Structure formats: structure tokens, C-alpha cells
Amino acid sequence: MNALIAVSHDNLEYGETGEPKLELGHVLIRVAGCGICGTDMHVYKGMASTWPTPGIRGHEFAGTVQACAEDVEGFAPGDRVVVQPLLFCGVCRSCVAGRRNLCSDINLIGGEKPGGFAEYAAIPASNLFRIPDTLPLSHAALVEPLATAVHALERNWSPEMESMVIFGAGAQGLMLLQVALFLGIKRVAVTDVVESRLELALELGATRAIHSMKEDALAAALEMNGGAEVDLTVDAAGITSTRQQALACLRPGGTAIFLALGAAPTPVDFMGVVGKELKLTGTQCYTERDFAKAIQYLAHGCVSAEKLISEVPLSEGAQAFRRLAADPGRMIKVVLVP
Ligand SMILES: [Zn+2]
Ligand SMILES: [Zn+2]
Structure with a gap:
């Protein structure tokens, strides 16, 4: 598949890489679009992070289910989904208290793990939210930042x-x-x-x-x-x-x-x-409840996605990062489309 690969924190290259392996509990998503976040820009510009290089960034994405691991229930090829990219430990004090956004061992799909600046991504089924028919896939990249x-x-x-x-x-x-x-x-x-x-x-x-x-x-x-x-x-x-x-x-x-x-x-x-x-x-990120609410806000038109999104081909992702770094004012939310 093709992906935008972070060779180093400030050097992104579009090219061929292996398709993600479908492990147990995971779903293979065909990415419809993935937004560039302020955090992506901070890391691109040199903020210290635990994100590996080479790696695939991008944590604001939605797409269509392509395949499911044999043990996955509740999803089928063709389902339209949005990815909740936070991986919580589930056992720390914050997680147990229901404040998983404050998890002491949190990881990010599109940070520590490969993300959505790619044609495909393999995501734990528990990190997927189905999206209603009234929400176009092209708008669903906004769910994560809206949450x-x-x-x-x-x-x-x-x-x-x-x-x-x-x-x-x-x-x-x-x-x-x-x-x-x-x-x-x-x-x-x-x-x-x-x-x-x-x-x-x-x-x-x-x-x-x-x-x-x-x-x-x-x-x-x-x-x-x-x-x-x-x-x-x-x-x-x-x-x-x-x-x-x-x-x-x-x-x-x-x-x-x-x-x-x-x-x-x-x-x-x-x-x-x-x-x-x-x-x-x-205030830090969101809980899964906020995530579900954000889907409803967009699906019911309480928040307009259209006016905020500029779509750019994923193949031009490196230029998009350079442009945003030089002139952050021009576009509100750039969504890279594979
Ligand atoms: Zn973000
Ligand atoms: Zn935790």
C-alpha cells in the first residue's frame, strides 16, 4: 500500500510500504481521509515525543471496513467507521475511575502506533465507532478533534x-x-x-x-x-x-x-x-462518551464540517505539512485523502 511515512520527525515521504498485518481482535480499514492535527504539526516542528521513526502518523481518520480478524464480532466489510485513536491501559487509577483520557499509560494510533496517513490501517475493533448514514465519510475525520x-x-x-x-x-x-x-x-x-x-x-x-x-x-x-x-x-x-x-x-x-x-x-x-x-x-482529549457525542453533533449538523475541511491528496502530504508549518493561517483542517 501507499503511505506517508515519517522518515524522521520533519521528513515525510510518500511511498510504498507493507500492508498492515491483521492480528486477532483487529479490523482492516480502508482509510477515506485523515486530518492533520496541531499535535502532528508540533511533533513535525520538533516537539519531543515517543512517536517512532520511521512511522505512520495521523490519528483523525475514518474509513470503510475491508476485512475483520476471525474473532471480531459486530463489524463486517463495507461498514463505515471512525477510529477512536487513544489506546488506554484500562487498569490505572484514571481508567478505573472512568477518566480514560487521563490514563497514565496512554498510546496513540497515529503516534506510538501506525495511523491513518495510509491507504489501510489495522485497528483494534474496540477502537471503532460506526457512523450514521447522514454523516459523509469525508466529514468524519472531524469527529476526533470535535470530541x-x-x-x-x-x-x-x-x-x-x-x-x-x-x-x-x-x-x-x-x-x-x-x-x-x-x-x-x-x-x-x-x-x-x-x-x-x-x-x-x-x-x-x-x-x-x-x-x-x-x-x-x-x-x-x-x-x-x-x-x-x-x-x-x-x-x-x-x-x-x-x-x-x-x-x-x-x-x-x-x-x-x-x-x-x-x-x-x-x-x-x-x-x-x-x-x-x-x-x-x-482539558485533555476526550472519553469514549465524548467521542460518541461528537459523531451525533456532526451527523445532526449541529457542527458544520464543510467550512472547516480542505481535502489534499495523501500523495501531496509532505507539501501540505510544509505549507502548514510556513503559513498555519491559510487552512483550518487539512484532510489527507489516499
Ligand atoms: Zn489530535
Ligand atoms: Zn490507564
């Missing part, structure tokens, strides 16, 4: 929340926006520094799009909310200034969710955190 947005919001949202600021209008920011509006948050501002992303945020229903290089993000957020501080913020950018702003524009008792990775240390105004009883919370 992260669903997890972030559903853990921290409450019905009385009316106002929100999302820092960063990349794929996560724009999906958080759509989930927030669906949950009934009335006023949602989105900040970014790329004009086209801000336009898309408005198209998807943002109350206010804030260009944080051209205007004062805090003043603009307050203005959107009638001069008042907001109930909820999410940092989906991962830089010092957005993290600080995510705290600075909260009302007393407000909640800030930190979703984006980013190694830069960030000084925090703890006088404000204490005095305003702010809640600060990190």
Missing part, C-alpha cells in the same frame, strides 16, 4: 452561562464556537490574528470577531458583553498573552478552560484568581 471540543465544554459548561470568549480561531476554536452556540451560550467572541479565520467565525455565528493585533481584545470582549466581564473563556491558542487574557476578562466566579498546548511559561495574576474566585481548568 476534544465537546469534552472541554461539556465538563465546564452550565446552563446559566451566557457569554464566552474563545482565544484562537483554528479548528478547535471554530468547533468550540459551534458547540457553545448549540449549548445555548448567547454571546460568543472569537479572537485571532488571521482575517480569513475571523470571517469564518462570524459566518459560523460568532457574536464578535476580534483581531487581537488590531484591537484591544479585552476591551472588545467587554464591549460585546454590554460592558460586563464574561462567564467562560477558552484558550485555544496556547500563548502567554491569550492565557493571561482568558483570565483577565472573566467575571467573578467565571471559568477559564486551557485547551491548547504551548510550552511558554505564563505569569498568572493570582490576586485576581483568589479575589474573584476564578476557576482554572485544563
Whole structure:
């Protein structure tokens, strides 16, 4: 089969490689499309990881069942499925507590294990979710990143929340926006520094799009909310200034969710955190419940996939990574199609 092979962390080559072996408990998937994640880009640009080279990346993918190992029940050739790529240990304290996203021995299909930047992938049957007929395979690559947005919001949202600021209008920011509006948050501002992303945020229903290089993000957020501080913020950018702003524009008792990775240390105004009883919370991946919900969000059109996805042939995957590294603003979610 053909695959995009990471020869080294920043050298991807498209070419022929052996087809994956179908071990017991596994299903062979013909990949329909696999998204490039921010984490893929971080590793490509040199972030330390336990991902082997050579290896096949790609953890946001869906496809069609091609073959099943003899002991697999519940799947048959032709079934349309999406891959939940986290491999949990199942026995650590977090796993036992039902918080498998925090597993202490977690592995990633498309990270430690071969992933979806290939024509075929062999996946444990327990990592597959069937997708409904109303969800096109070409949109299903968004299920995995959307599950992260669903997890972030559903853990921290409450019905009385009316106002929100999302820092960063990349794929996560724009999906958080759509989930927030669906949950009934009335006023949602989105900040970014790329004009086209801000336009898309408005198209998807943002109350206010804030260009944080051209205007004062805090003043603009307050203005959107009638001069008042907001109930909820999410940092989906991962830089010092957005993290600080995510705290600075909260009302007393407000909640800030930190979703984006980013190694830069960030000084925090703890006088404000204490005095305003702010809640600060990190958010990491998703549980299987969030994953199933993300499928429903997409299948019912609560989240639009069409406007976020740009399809690129897998054979041009190396160029796509180079382009994204040089100009991350241009495309929201690149999906590589074998
Ligand atoms: Zn990812
Ligand atoms: Zn575990």
C-alpha cells in the first residue's frame, strides 16, 4: 500500500510500504481521509515525543471496513467507521475511575502506533465507532478533534452561562464556537490574528470577531458583553498573552478552560484568581462518551464540517505539512485523502 511515512520527525515521504498485518481482535480499514492535527504539526516542528521513526502518523481518520480478524464480532466489510485513536491501559487509577483520557499509560494510533496517513490501517475493533448514514465519510475525520471540543465544554459548561470568549480561531476554536452556540451560550467572541479565520467565525455565528493585533481584545470582549466581564473563556491558542487574557476578562466566579498546548511559561495574576474566585481548568482529549457525542453533533449538523475541511491528496502530504508549518493561517483542517 501507499503511505506517508515519517522518515524522521520533519521528513515525510510518500511511498510504498507493507500492508498492515491483521492480528486477532483487529479490523482492516480502508482509510477515506485523515486530518492533520496541531499535535502532528508540533511533533513535525520538533516537539519531543515517543512517536517512532520511521512511522505512520495521523490519528483523525475514518474509513470503510475491508476485512475483520476471525474473532471480531459486530463489524463486517463495507461498514463505515471512525477510529477512536487513544489506546488506554484500562487498569490505572484514571481508567478505573472512568477518566480514560487521563490514563497514565496512554498510546496513540497515529503516534506510538501506525495511523491513518495510509491507504489501510489495522485497528483494534474496540477502537471503532460506526457512523450514521447522514454523516459523509469525508466529514468524519472531524469527529476526533470535535470530541476534544465537546469534552472541554461539556465538563465546564452550565446552563446559566451566557457569554464566552474563545482565544484562537483554528479548528478547535471554530468547533468550540459551534458547540457553545448549540449549548445555548448567547454571546460568543472569537479572537485571532488571521482575517480569513475571523470571517469564518462570524459566518459560523460568532457574536464578535476580534483581531487581537488590531484591537484591544479585552476591551472588545467587554464591549460585546454590554460592558460586563464574561462567564467562560477558552484558550485555544496556547500563548502567554491569550492565557493571561482568558483570565483577565472573566467575571467573578467565571471559568477559564486551557485547551491548547504551548510550552511558554505564563505569569498568572493570582490576586485576581483568589479575589474573584476564578476557576482554572485544563482539558485533555476526550472519553469514549465524548467521542460518541461528537459523531451525533456532526451527523445532526449541529457542527458544520464543510467550512472547516480542505481535502489534499495523501500523495501531496509532505507539501501540505510544509505549507502548514510556513503559513498555519491559510487552512483550518487539512484532510489527507489516499
Ligand atoms: Zn489530535
Ligand atoms: Zn490507564
